[in-house]
Amino acid sequence: MANQLPEAIFPSSNNSMxxxxxxxAIEGLDLCLQIAEFLKKETEKRQIPLVFKAxxxxANRSSITSFRGPGMDEGLRILETVGKAFEVPVISDIHLPEQADAAAEVLDIIQIPAFLCRQTDLLAAAARTGKPVNVKKGQFLAPWDMKNVVTKLKESGAxxxxxxxxxxxxxxxNLVVDFRSIPILKNFGYPVIFDATHSVQLPGGAGTHSSGQREFAPVLARSAMAxxxxxxxxxxxPEPEKALCDGANSLHLSSLPGLLDQLCAIKAILGESSP
Structure with missing residues (x-):
């Protein structure tokens, strides 16, 4: 089995989630601080390890006029501020190999976007930083095809x-989720995460931007945990309807605590039934 993530980020307990x-996307420092403060409070109540993402x-928006975020320099500054303010690990995407080293100076985990999961140079650059790497499975891949992605990362030092x-x-x-993919991916020996909100995205569904069905995200989240x-x-x-990116598939911040309770309950049942 492969090495797990550091204990500070990913505890090894069967009951952890x-x-x-x-x-x-990063819309500004104040909003990130507001969201991070809420997340930190709610996850600490439930002893859930948290990684803040933004x-x-x-870089893969539907329209050239779509909001993309503040850019790498300002974005990393904001993420560093959030991470230090709440003592929480931070994660963000990189899109080019030359972004890896600068991102690794701030990020605790480097993320590879789904559309770029087969880009060998990008994977290798992320791996060479020595940081944990989270790769999103491409919408165009079968779960077993991710073995090649894992091999690229391992052979590059990750x-x-x-x-x-x-x-x-x-x-x-439209997207669909085949939940068989979770045990298939887990067979590679690494933690498997389920992206509940991008899984209900309707890519390009609103013409110049993506749409989504956030009402189904909790259903998929519970199913993935099970x-x-x-x-x-x-x-x-806090106001998905006003979000500058992916608001249609983002959850209302206020709805998260109830969902976390449900997810923790499911995780606990699985832990109790483990041999």
């Missing part, structure tokens, strides 16, 4: 790897 959460650049399921393309502007996921990736916003 990692939460990666935050806004889709993208400094959304030992701390997470794999994230986020649905598969199904016809036009299927054995080690953690959840959930984008949240």
């Amino acid at each position: 990692l939460l990666i959460a935050g806004p889709c 993208s400094f650049d959304k 030992s701390q790897i997470m794999l994230t399921e986020r649905g598969a393309s199904f016809g036009y502007n 299927a054995g996921a080690d953690g959840l990736f959930i984008e949240v916003h």
Whole structure:
């Protein structure tokens, strides 16, 4: 079995559940601090390890006029501020190999976007930083195809790897989730995260931007936890309707505590039934 993530980020207890959460894109320091404070409070109540996420650049937006974020320099500054303020690990995406080293100076985990999960140079650059790497499974890949992604990372020096399921393309502007992928991905020996909010995205579903069905995200999150996921990736916003990126599939921040209670209960049952 491969090395697990550091204890501070990913406890090894069977009853633990990692939460990666935050806004889709960095809209500003104040909003990130507001969301991080809420997340920290709610996860500490439930002894859930938290990683704060927000993208400094959304490079794969539907339209050239779509909001992308503040860029790498300002975005990393904001993430560093949030991480220090709440003593919480931070994660964000990189899109180019040359971004890896600068990102690694701030990020606790480097994330590879789903559309770029097969980009060998990007994976190798992330691996060479020595930081944990979270790779989102491409919407165009079968779960067993991620073995090649894992091999690229391992042969480039990575030992701390997470794999994230986020649905598969199904016809036009739609995704579906095959929950068999969670045990299949877990067979590679690394933690498996389920992206509950991007899995209900309708890519390009609103013409110049993506749409989504946030009402189904809790259903998928509960199902993924029951299927054995080690953690959840959930984008949240205090006012999703006003979010500058992926608001249609982001959860209302106020709805998260109830969902966390349900997820913890499911995780506890699984832990109790383990041999």
